[in-house]
Amino acid sequence: MSERKKSQALYGRAVKLMTGGVNSPVRAFKAVGGTPIYIDHGEGAYLYDVDGNRYLDFCCSWGPLILGHAHPDIVAAINTTASRGTSFGTVHENEVLLAEKIIELCPHIERIRFVSSGTEAVMSAVRLARGFTGRDKIIKFSGCYHGHSDYLLASAGSGLATFGIPSSAGVPNDFAKHTLVAPLDNTEAVERLFDEYGMDIAAVVIEPVPANNGLLLQSKAYLSFLREITKAKGTLLIFDEVISGFRVAPGGATEYYDITPDMCTYGKVVGGGLPVGAFGASEAIMRRLAPDGPVYQAGTLSGNPLALACGLATLDNLQKTDGWSTLQTRTEAFVKQLKAKTSGLPIDLVSIGSIFWISLQKTAPSRAEDIVSDGAKRYAGIFSKALEAGMYLAPSAYEVGFVSTAHAETDLTDAADKLAEILGQSIR
Ligand SMILES: Cc1ncc(COP(=O)(O)O)c(C=O)c1O
Structure with missing residues (x-):
């Protein structure tokens, strides 16, 4: 057992100061047991805790760190920008540069707005969709997470699923009454909602790569169905690309599946490890946003110069190094090795781009409803052994799990060996 005395002491102090000792619930280790490890620093693919232990990091700050920890390009971007000021509360060049870069990589986006988190991005995109269509209802999918704004917390994936909470307390029914929830990968359910609520539906919002309740990969046919039905009904299709954007391909899931939604939301990678979110659409839709239109949206630190410099440095680096294909090749090889070493076990491994998931059932599901209920219990042992x-x-x-460009082939081969052994011991 590694020594984690300093971590435990810090957590002992933290629980007396912050609810659950944390500032985001899943960090509390409630679902896996034990106490959180306190990080001293990160370097490349590794985290180092305050007790001097080293861990190969497959969490990557929940996705943003596509270049790994403390990448020299990111550190340089922060230093250069910070020495000239950390926030101006008005316009600056990095906004223009990152907007140009996003539109170059995602040509279906004609106008963009930067915010400070994925939650804000999706919340604002839905408001704009409502303002644009003049309709109130939205369809979301069970297991998809779109941030913690009130009406999007229904059946919303990992954080809630981890604690067995179907939807959050504190959300009045009145606030959620316009949110219609459908199972993923089910055309009839969506057709029924359109039959019933037809012209009241402003938007269908989906993670095109649902990655918040395991990795519930959808078929291209299903995403195309959503594209067609929304077009036919005058409803906007919103791809929440907070995880998939700039990760599964340069142009995100939109490029990967070659399906063009009406609006996209971004976060995580687009901020390179600093707080950034963004949403974008055609000029016609974005024109409805303040100051040009009547849909209000604003933020004191929106488009923060430091954060946008990091986003820009991240995307520049990936473009210059062909980072996306390196990530894809390494992740595929890692998953293939792990699959081969665990072939007799009743588990499945799924991946897309540099995202992977160890599904604790024989065939990985495509719907949240089909995830085995005892998975969480079995995972606790796997997590601790890892x-x-x-x-x-x-x-x-x-x-x-996320792979970064700092994860070397040798790191991944070694991890595949160790994980296969752990899975072999934990799953029967
Ligand atoms: C698909 C998706 N949308 C929105 C969000 C919310 O982003 P944030 O945590 O930056 O508010 C997340 C966060 O995990 C996400 O995965």
């Missing part, structure tokens, strides 16, 4: 073996997986069975 930690002991020097690997930091996300502390929840419902979270995916």
Whole structure:
């Protein structure tokens, strides 16, 4: 057992100061047991805790760190920008540069707005969709997470699933009454909702790569169906690309599946590890947003210069190094090795781009409803053993793993060996 005395002491102080000792619930290790490890620093593909232990990081700050920890380009971007000021509360060049870069990579976006989190991005995109269509209702899918704004918390994936909470307390029914929830990968359910609520539906919002309740990969045919039905009904299709954007392909899931939604939301990678979110659409839709239109949206630190410099440095680096294909090749090889070494076990491994998930059932599901209920219990043992073996997986069975460009082939081969052994011991 590694020594984690300093972490435990810090957590002992933290629980007396912050609810659950944390500032985001899944970090509390409630679902996996034990106490959180306190990080001293990150370097490349590794996290180092305050007790001097090293972990290969498959969480990557829940997705943003596509270049790994403390990448020299990111550190340089922060230093250069910070020395000239950390926030101006008005316009600056990095906004123009990152907007140009996003539109170059995602040509279906004609106008963009930067915010400070994925939650804000989706909340604002839905408001704009409502303002644009003049309709109130939205369809979301069970297991998809779109941030913690009130009406999007219904059946919303990992954080809630980890704690067995179907929807959050504190959300009045009145606030959620316009949110219609459908199972993923089910055309009839969506057709029924359109039959019933037809012209009241402003938007269908989906993670095109649902990665918040395991990795519930959808078929291209299903996403195309959503594209067609929304077009036919005058409803906007919103791809929440907070996880998939700039990760599964340069142009995100939109490029990967070659399906063009009406609006996209971004976060995580687009901020390179600093707080950034963004939403974008055609000029016609975005024209409805303040100051040009009547849909209000604003933010004191929106488009923060430091954060946008990091987003820009991240996307520049990936473009210059062909990072996306390196990530894809390494992740595929890692998953293939792990699959081969665990072939007799009743588990499945799924991946897309540099995202992977160890599904604790024989065939990985495409709907949240089909995830086995005892997975979370079995995952706790796997998580703890991985930690002991020097690997930091996300502390929840419902979270995916991320690979960064700092994960070398040797790191991944070694991890595949260790994980296969742990899975062999934990699954019968
Ligand atoms: C698909 C998706 N949308 C929105 C969000 C919310 O982003 P944030 O945590 O930055 O508010 C997340 C966060 O995990 C996400 O995965």
